[in-house]
Amino acid sequence: MKILMLGWELPPHNSGGLGVACLNLSRALAKDGAEIDFVVPYTAEHEEINFMHVLSASKLDPLFRFGAGAYDSDKIEDLIIPDAKIPNAISSDQVSIRQIQKTYCDFVENYLMEFKPDLVHAHDWLTFEAGVLAKKNFGIPLIAHVHATEFDRAGGENGNPLVHEIEREGLLLADKIFAVSNATKHIIHEKYNIPLDKIDVVYNSLDEDFLKQAYSLDERSYKYLESMKKRGYTLISTVGRFTVQKGLTHFLHAAARALRKNNKLLFLFAGDGEEKDELVNLAAELGIAKNVIFTGFVRGKQLRDVYELSDIFVMSSISEPFGLTALEAAHHGDVLILTKQSGVAEVLKNSFRYDFWDDDKLANEILAIADSKALQETLKSNIKAEYRKISWADVAKTCEKVYNEIVKKAKG
């Protein structure tokens, strides 16, 4: 089967889980014999990817995608310079995400003049316009894969109406929708009035590279944390972009509560984002700056060290369609505390759950885990059985079944 995948990022040029999920899904599909052309909006080397063709929709450096912010829909209305044609040499602040999307659509249109894939699989609103174009103008079956909706990104707010429009059109015109969790499926149903039977849940799995690569803790990089752990401190971490969606201010308030009962807690905030300054300030306001450590953006080895050293991993998201980092943390033996609003909580039952606004409950859970070795050990060993329950091969099988159905329908 020939598949045109429409994506926005692939590792190592990714800013979050979207690129990781796309890579793993494509790899598993390719293993089953799918021929995939994968479009990204930038030009970069992807040497390690040999199971599919990575096509560049523009000559932009991947940094432009970061600059344009795959996740930051609020930057959408950033300046648009009428004559900028996104050619080879143009500086990032001159390119808006809308321009990149336009170039992306043009590229897909040209591609489809020449090639005829069996179906188009588009990932998130960023590529939905190109997917709709394939469906409308070329009659190619469309799968819209939702890793996050604008409602998730807006963290309880309404979000950007233009993004809603693009999202809605993609979802309406798609032959089938993939949602990364039941939570996301219901958001799509409730917010966009899409019938439930048009939406299939396709969970993510753990990054294969993550499993394959040999790993050992680099003690040097976290010497200080090691020493604190030896003194009986419990290390509680969170990893991700610091945005309102992640519910980190609630987490800090809960941390302050927990610290009143037990001062041997260290909180590690790994990541970066527009909320960072606010968080640093809040930690000081709450008088707990001493126990809250900000690492800045971490990836690769350092990220794994964070998981490895942590005793407890917290996903405090107000709305988290899936939450890949929780699987990664589980792989490294962390005890998990997840908000009920996180998709991954549907898969990982051996974890503590709380509502994102319930600071008190989170504080209690942290204290309970920190105080009880028995509880820690039980949760750790039980989650081991769970976190690999869904493999990417399984995910691919689910997709293939749907592919076959809609291709058959289109031909018949």
Add this chain to the structure above:
Amino acid sequence: MRGICLYLHIHQPWRFRAYSIFDVGNSDNYFLDGNYHSKQNNERIFRKVAEKSYLPTFTLLEKNLKRHEGFKFSLSVTGVWLEQAELWMPELIERLKKMVKTGRVELVAETYYHSMSFFYDREEFEEQVRKQITTFERIFNVTPKVFRNTELAYNDEVGATVEKLGFNACLAEGWDKVLGWRSPNFVYQAAGTKNLKLLLKNYRLSDDIAFRFSNKEWKDWPLTVEKYETWLGGACLDGNVINLFIDFETFGEHQWAETGIFEFMDRLIESWLAKFDNKFLTVSEEAASPPVGELSYPWTVTWADTERDLSAWMGNKLQDEAMRELYALKKEILKAASVGKDKNLLEDFRRLTTSDHAYYMCTKYWNDGDVHAYFSAYDSPYDAFMYFQNILRSLQYRLGL
């Protein structure tokens, strides 16, 4: 007699580098950034400021000392500035020595580390003042008799304390709310002291040069020597000595050479001395005159911002927390130092007391992108706080706490 007391202040902090949590336990180097072009590279900043300000201003001052017997000024140079000059441009210290040797350049004491230690830890404050005195004695062979606290932060308690340390006079901001109807152009006796003189900055005339000189929005722009002299003359009707207390970097760095600031000073000195009865005085000469009355500073006044208070250093939770944690470590650090453990700990600690570090964490004008942002070596006050916290963790780690 009509006198000008010109006092200049030179300082550069040891900015801490972007010290990450990954450095804790691996590197005790907080102040030397390996990347010459980083925002926190002290050597780069020092050389840049030297180029724009120190070198041309030294030349201007030397020239005028040579040309006019009557030209005098006073100067404070922080210990941490001297350390950096010694490392990167020792010729600056040689030139300073020569100027001091003329007997017409008086050195003013302060805390060696340019700290706000007075408000956190009196013993530490006195220690830092003593270190500054011995440094002056060692390098310049003079013992300072006049004191200025960091940022001119003054209250009655500061006065009482520095008198006990042996000083004859102290500098302070001549702030209207304290002075009321009185003029800053006289010498006062500090309330609560036996005989400490207060020398008060005439902030209007000082800031005309320091802040407004090149401001084209200012109604009196451009400032000519003639115009300025009529203002000085007016002020002299209301006292005998006008205290122009100015940050050294005003010349060339805050007011660029292109604004004509150097020519202005050059001509001002010449023109002022050309008139009968006009003089320049050093701080001690001024302090020798009898006080016209007593003056009390019941609350702390600084020379900073429109508030003239400590809020730029002690105004938010970030600053409170960072400084509280820092000073809380002192006891352990002294203990470690007394048994000869980790010789650099005490020095590192003291460099962290430099007030600039707290200033970088100031958020009150952050959004205006004004002077606070301009002088920050960090992307945001929050970044500064984050790195500082990591350094505190490193100190604790080194102490085995």
